[in-house]
Amino acid sequence: MIAPPPSGPVPYAEELALGLLADMLRVRRLEEKSAELYGAGKIRGFLHLYVGEEAVAAGAIRALEPQDNVVATYREHAHALLRGMPMGAIMAEMYGKQEGCSRGRGGSMHLFDASTRLYGGNAIVGGGLPLAAGLALADRLRQRAGRVTACFFGEGAVAEGAFHESMNLAALWRLPVLFCCENNLYAMGTALERSESQTDLCVKAAAFGVHAIKADGMDVVAVHEAAARGRAQVAAGDRPCFIEFLTYRFRAHSMFDPELYRDKAEVAQWKTRGPIHTYSARLKAQGMLTEERFLEIERAAQEEVAQAVAFAEAGTWEPVADLARDLHTPEGQ
Amino acid sequence: MSRISYREALRLALRDALAREPRAFLIGEDVGKYGGTYAVSKGMLDEFGPERVRDTPLSELGFTGIGIGAAIGGMRPIVEIMTVNFSLLALDQIVNTAALYRHMSGGQFSVPLVIRTSSGAGRQLAAQHSHSFEAWFAHVPGIRVVAAASIEDARGMLWPALLDPDPVIVFEYPALFNMEGECPDAVAVDIRSAKVRREGAQVSLITYGASLPKTLEAAEQLAREGIDAEVLDLRVLRPLDEAALLASVRKTRRAVVIDESWRSGGLAAEVMARIIEGAFYDLDAPPARVCSEEVPVPYAKHLEDAALPQAGKIVAAAERLVRGAGA
CATH class of the missing domain: 3.40.50.920 (Rossmann fold)
Incomplete structure (x- = not known):
């Protein structure tokens, strides 16, 4: 059974309330354009879209502070964008241009940005979890109080040894990690109940002695509240926190996925819980959003996408002579 | 010049590294209370404390990845993987994260990590504890792989490895641990040359x-x-x-x-x-x-x-x- 659509008043002042909407719309339009450009052959390789899951990145990232670290997965365009990476740098990266955030070395799955403390973009499921714990350990040892490392991963990662080892070590050493599990119910095509003996992921997290919070990942308010609470607990220096965001991806796992493993009816039902239209309706119902304002936000997102595409189109290819550049750190750096 | 064992040379190198580089810390299985599987880190828990001589659970993938993250976060971790046999459990983090990270991020992040591990056969430890997998690591661009075959190298390789801004794997050899020889007091080993x-x-x-x-x-x-x-x-x-x-x-x-x-x-x-x-x-x-x-x-x-x-x-x-x- 799928829960009813998120409802109720949005408890935020206009700036945050509309900011969350704008964040989700920017991500949605970026992802839709990426799919289109994939079809046109401008973007190649693997492309994993976040359509349907926007509330998770939008709500969670607005709960973080600028000094925090973010570790993400191969479905990370939203996290990069909402942490502050220019959309053009993301698009140029997907084009493989050297103006891309990773000079075209990484593509869609490997967005990195030192300036916003985004540590990838990791295409090994669960691969980012030990890394996140290590960043947090460095912060502890360097006595950088007040910095939290937010680590995003899918529920598929929960089956990996890396999840169990990292949760145990982070809890054992009380490392400031906010584990953000984006549970979209399918690890590629394998449903959670077909891969886990215990499908309540908070029960697993609690077994490590970690605070565990479950939140409706289709409701940006619920996400933001949970993330803010989780971050505060972690920052208080107590121990790591695990949040399970129950969400759903509306599109295929990647551009190669024929979606044989789920019914169209299920997808349609989840779309009634779509994070953007349900949230817009709530804002309108409480008089915080007019149709005119909505269209303004929509136009701004589309304009940003158009500029990102233009930036990527105008980008240049890294010279082949630079192939081995950055294999090792240059002397004196 | 003094006469020491290969084991003592490793111990001196490690102690020296922890004393000279405040960002360095040793992390691995039984490096602290137990004193190190081969007694290389004996006494160091008392000298440097549990934050810098950090015992881990049996989680090779986890603590190697934590070392990588800590390196990216500004520390100079020395990860001890007890033997190369167990490094297979950490291979994903070494290959898919440590080795690739700088190149894949377009040069934004370096991984100044040292991994120490022991390799080789010759002590009747049977099939699962006698592997030599140096070549597997040497196959991968982005990491430097060095092998300490002499007392001088056992004494002098760790420091330049620690100064290297990129991942270095130092292989040590239990078959040589009791070998004795003369060791210069000041050792500067060039880890770029045969x-x-x-x-x-x-x-x-x-x-x-x-x-x-x-x-x-x-x-x-x-x-x-x-x-x-x-x-x-x-x-x-x-x-x-x-x-x-x-x-x-x-x-x-x-x-x-x-x-x-x-x-x-x-x-x-x-x-x-x-x-x-x-x-x-x-x-x-x-x-x-x-x-x-x-x-x-x-x-x-x-x-x-x-x-x-x-x-x-x-x-x-x-x-x-x-x-x-x-x-």
Whole structure:
């Protein structure tokens, strides 16, 4: 059974309330354009879209502070964008241009940005979890109080040894990690109940002695509240926190996925819980959003996408002579 | 100059590193309370405290990844993976994160990580504890792989590895731990170069790691037979010091590669390929290999001895090259 659509008043002042909407719309339009450009052959390789899951990145990232670290997965365009990476740098990266955030070395799955403390973009499921714990350990040892490392991963990662080892070590050493599990119910095509003996992921997290919070990942308010609470607990220096965001991806796992493993009816039902239209309706119902304002936000997102595409189109290819550049750190750096 | 064991040399190097570099910390299984599996870090928990000598659970993937994250976060971790046998559990983090991170991020992040691990057979520890997987790591661009085959290297390799801004894997050899020798008080080891351990004119014996003493012993035997062998310790397994390799072979015109790992797809194959590519017309004979037999390393001593490179096999291979197939 799928829960009813998120409802109720949005408890935020206009700036945050509309900011969350704008964040989700920017991500949605970026992802839709990426799919289109994939079809046109401008973007190649693997492309994993976040359509349907926007509330998770939008709500969670607005709960973080600028000094925090973010570790993400191969479905990370939203996290990069909402942490502050220019959309053009993301698009140029997907084009493989050297103006891309990773000079075209990484593509869609490997967005990195030192300036916003985004540590990838990791295409090994669960691969980012030990890394996140290590960043947090460095912060502890360097006595950088007040910095939290937010680590995003899918529920598929929960089956990996890396999840169990990292949760145990982070809890054992009380490392400031906010584990953000984006549970979209399918690890590629394998449903959670077909891969886990215990499908309540908070029960697993609690077994490590970690605070565990479950939140409706289709409701940006619920996400933001949970993330803010989780971050505060972690920052208080107590121990790591695990949040399970129950969400759903509306599109295929990647551009190669024929979606044989789920019914169209299920997808349609989840779309009634779509994070953007349900949230817009709530804002309108409480008089915080007019149709005119909505269209303004929509136009701004589309304009940003158009500029990102233009930036990527105008980008240049890294010279082949630079192939081995950055294999090792240059002397004196 | 003082006489110390290889184990003591490793211990001095580690203590020195922790004392000199405040960002350095040791992390691994039983490095603290237990004193280190091979007693290399004995006493260091008391001296440096539990934050800098950090015992871990049996989570090779987890604590290696944590070392990588801590390195990216500004520390200089020394990750001790008890033996190379267990490094397989951490291989994903080493290969998919540490080695790729800088290049894949367009040069935004370096990973100044040192991994220490022990390798090799020869102590009747049977198949699962006798592996030599140096070549697997040496296969991967983005990491530097070094092998400490001498007391001087055991004493002097860790510090330059710690100064390296990129991941370095230092291989240590339990078969050599009780070896004693003279060690200079101030050791500056160049972890970018191979080293000639014995000068010779007629054949190059090229090796690394625990096979070095056996190879030097073989060179002594050959000398008694009137064959003047050069011994080259590769020391850096990635990137290979090709210039030193080719210089030695061009001088002696013959090469035997001694490698404790298996022959198929091993490091010896790579070394031979470099020789063929770079010094084919300088050779007087086809290069030869002395590797481990292609079986899991057995427990029984006579079988284990038979499976590994030994001085006798090295001597025989060198004799064939110098005196011809009929010798």
